[in-house]
């Protein structure tokens with residue numbers, strides 16, 4: 001009797017294992033086709049949206065100061081009335097719009113477009129301008145951790161989040177390829193920390209690089225409306241807004257400071273971060 005039960009247990013375990021493998025395999029296939037479908041959909045979207053030589057892309061790894069830079073560029077290139085419902089109405093994130101099956105927005109040139117795409121996603125004959133905004137990686141990790149926790153996963157532990165962040169090496173590779181700029185795109189590199197320390201100076205660099213003709217008034221508006229205080233107060237205009245029922249806690253505009261990572265990371269985590277940084281970016285000049 002006892003022996004039979006043991007055999008039954010082994011049989012069930014074995015069946016369960018096979019079942020799990022089948023489910024894993026099937027979900028991989030589904031994932032592959034979903035990815036493929038998004039790719040095709042985005043290509044179609046891009047055909048309608050088109051490319052203009054004076055397009056300005058703001059390219060970032062998520063949580064590096066994208067929205068803040070969108071507001072600056074919006075103010076410099078328009079009347080800066082800030083009367084839009086959401087920043088995506090005037091400065092679209094086209095990859096996301098396509099994912100959500102939205103229609104491309106029709107906006108005047110120069111279009112300010114948000115992207116988190118990898119370098120390889122840009123066609124070699126891309127003619128527009130790109131502002132690559134980057135931020136201290138440990139702070140990016142902390143910011144991204146808080147967003148995931150606040151939006152989808154209240155029980156998420158920092159240590160388990162960071163394990164995945166470091167293992168994927170996505171942040172390191174994003175930075176590496178955009179810094180290398182092998183296709184010689186027209187790129188201005190802007191540090192989030194410089195925007196915090198001397199925004200006026202960075203705005204002047206942006207104006208020069210993009211060849212924007214704007215008034216002193218427009219610069220004043222850019223400074224005012226891209227301030228942390230203003231953006232925090234009008235957070236609903238900026239953050240990704242999941243339906244109310246799914247929102248755990250809305251803090252898209254969260255702290256807006258630098259240096260949080262240094263306190264949050266343990267010594268071992270800092271060591272691991274530095275190791276990957278040195279290995280991935282050893283021959284890359286950070287501009």
Ligand code: A3P
Nearest residue numbers: 063064065066067143226227228253254255256
């Ligand atoms: P924290 O989570 O560290 O506060 P992105 O727009 O790329 O998603 O970046 C989001 C990060 O930029 C968040 O960082 C957010 O608080 C910060 N941020 C947003 N608006 C800001 C502003 N006006 N000034 C400074 N930081 C800002």
